[in-house]
Amino acid sequence: MQRMSPKKIFLLIAVLVAVVVAVQWFRGGGRTSAKTPAAPATVPIKVADAHRGDLDLTLKVIGRAEAYSTVNVQARVSGQLQALMFTPGGHVKQGETIIRIDPSLLQAQLDQALGNLAKDEAQLQNAQTILKRYEPLLGKGYVAQSDYDTYKANEGVYAASVKADKAAVELARTQLSYAQIQAPFDSIAGAPLVYPGAQVTGNDTDIVVLNQIRPIHITFSVPETGLAGIKSAMDRGAVPVSGTIPGTKEAPFQAQLDFINNAVDTTTSTIQLKARYENSDDKLTPGQFVEVVLPTTRLANVVTVPVVALQNSPLGSFVFVLNADNTVQQRIVTAGPSSGSQIVIEKGLNGNERVVTDGQLLLVDGAHVRIVTGNG
Template sequence: MQRKSWKKPALIVAVLVAVAMVTSFCRSRETAPAHGNGAPAAVPIRVAAAHRGDLDLTLKVIGRAEAYSTVNVQARVSGQLQELLFKPGGHVKQGDTIIRIDPSLLQAQLDQALGNLAKDEAQLVNAQAVLKRYSLLIGKGYVSQSDYDTYKANEGLYLASVKADKAAVELARTELSYAQIQAPFDGIAGAPLVYPGAQVTANDTSIVVLNQIHPIHITFSIPETGLAGTQASMARGTVPVTATLPGTKLPPMQAELDFINNAVDITTSTIQLKARYDNHDDHLTPGQFVEVVLPTTRLTNVVTVPVVALQNSPLGSFVFVVNADDTVQQRMVSAGPSSNGQIVIEKGLSGDERVVTDGQLLLVDGARVRIVTGNG
């Protein structure tokens, strides 16, 4: 009797479980979505068209802003620094006077040269007058030939002295002009390296460093494998370069490639390139890091789809192609390189299909779909 006592409760439990399973199945059938004649509802998806055409492959690297040109300003004459006419860290205009050297000594040297010139010019006039008088007398025999030759030589000596004096005046005047130093280009001045009152030596003492940043260079390096494609792009015309400042909300800056170095760095197998950016907005300062996007190779007549359309399985890559009857076909494809959100499909698509870009997780081969547009 004790051995049979457990059978009855077990039978009751089994019956209750069976009833629960039947009830759950019925409810799931009642609440299951239906489409048409009891068919599953269409899966909402988003689609994009496959495209046949050209695709520019791009390379993303890190670059650095670099002054278009840098000048270490030095005086061309020795003297005492009199005045700095620029604001450290401020903009300077081409041709503006930014530095003054004390001109007193230079002005005195110019005055001395002018005095020597005036003296020799007066002596030259006198020598020419004497020579003219003796030219009339020598024909009458009143003056010896040797005396005449002496006066003629004196005229030549004074004439040479006047020419030398004029050169000395020009030199003194030029050196005096060097007492005022002008900015060679529009740029930004650094901190002064010497201050008023200091003695500066010609072509030796550095006074300030000027950086030209309008335009500015963006310097970066690419692998040597991308050199041939970049050179081909440059041969076709302007090569656009996009630069972005990381960590900012500034829009991408559009620059133009204008320099390819003449040698590959054998230690890194890279080659240096430079892009020119107008920088009128002063977004870039020399030394800043930037993210650079450079087109390297143009693929012609290739089929591309959005990268998000490509799916992977143990059998390989595939996309879902939308048929005319609003069903999908799982199409195996061979994928190639990608760029700017587009990927090349080397095999499997002809370029006139519609592919699913959102909703693939709910799809199987042959599933019915509903295309969603906009935010719906």
């Protein structure tokens, strides 16, 4: 192969340099002035205020809805079940008649008691009339004392019989009233346990179960270690309890703690609590799972920031603090307990700072930033 001479190599290099210079000339529009240095890029962030104040620590547990009260309805008299006057699974009002027992036998017993009363009242009236007639004759000696005493005793016997008959009438009337059973409170009726035509035995046969769900209880257990904080919260007033139904996106509903059991379960080291929820919208059904959040210990005069503001590094936890000139400072902090979306900062913040809550991944100490709102 023939080797290129040094002169040809030099010419080839010169041509290439000329081409590169021409390309740069055309791309730059023929300008030879120096470029102006670019301004520092700003990072979009979201911020939140650090707060100083009291914070209630919370405890999150799983509980179940429980009927405020439950009644197994039984007949107070024996007889044939005549009618069920409620809709299974439907609401019943307090005092509303929901069950009827065949009243025929009970009505007959009442009629018999009324007849006995009428008969004895007539005999009493007759004895009183005779006694009144013989009283003036006794003083004149026309009636023997023994006969008068007999009439007097008869009056007492008939008077006692009338009292007994009146009691029997009241008993029969009361028994007849038991043939109609009223709901003891506003509730929801379950499925019938017996049906019309069946023979029921007084104070023995269960007919239907009524559950009171307005209000309703939420029953849950907490570790005994949290009991002192809960009692302290109750000493300050009503303790709010927040509840949510797992698997739904509904907003939490508010209940109120109204029961602490009188003993700790030694097998689980937990204690049972109950919260009252009005349940006017029938949100909860007995047996349903509920996520419960309730306050335990109150921390006084602490600094808190949103949990999302806290970041971690090999040097420890830190937050980015917004400066007045729209730069950020990376500040090492000591984090404490958290409650919901807030976390306590034990050291590193005074409570009057603004901290970055979104955009930290693009930040370094001293970076320039701009605040955005919403999804911007």
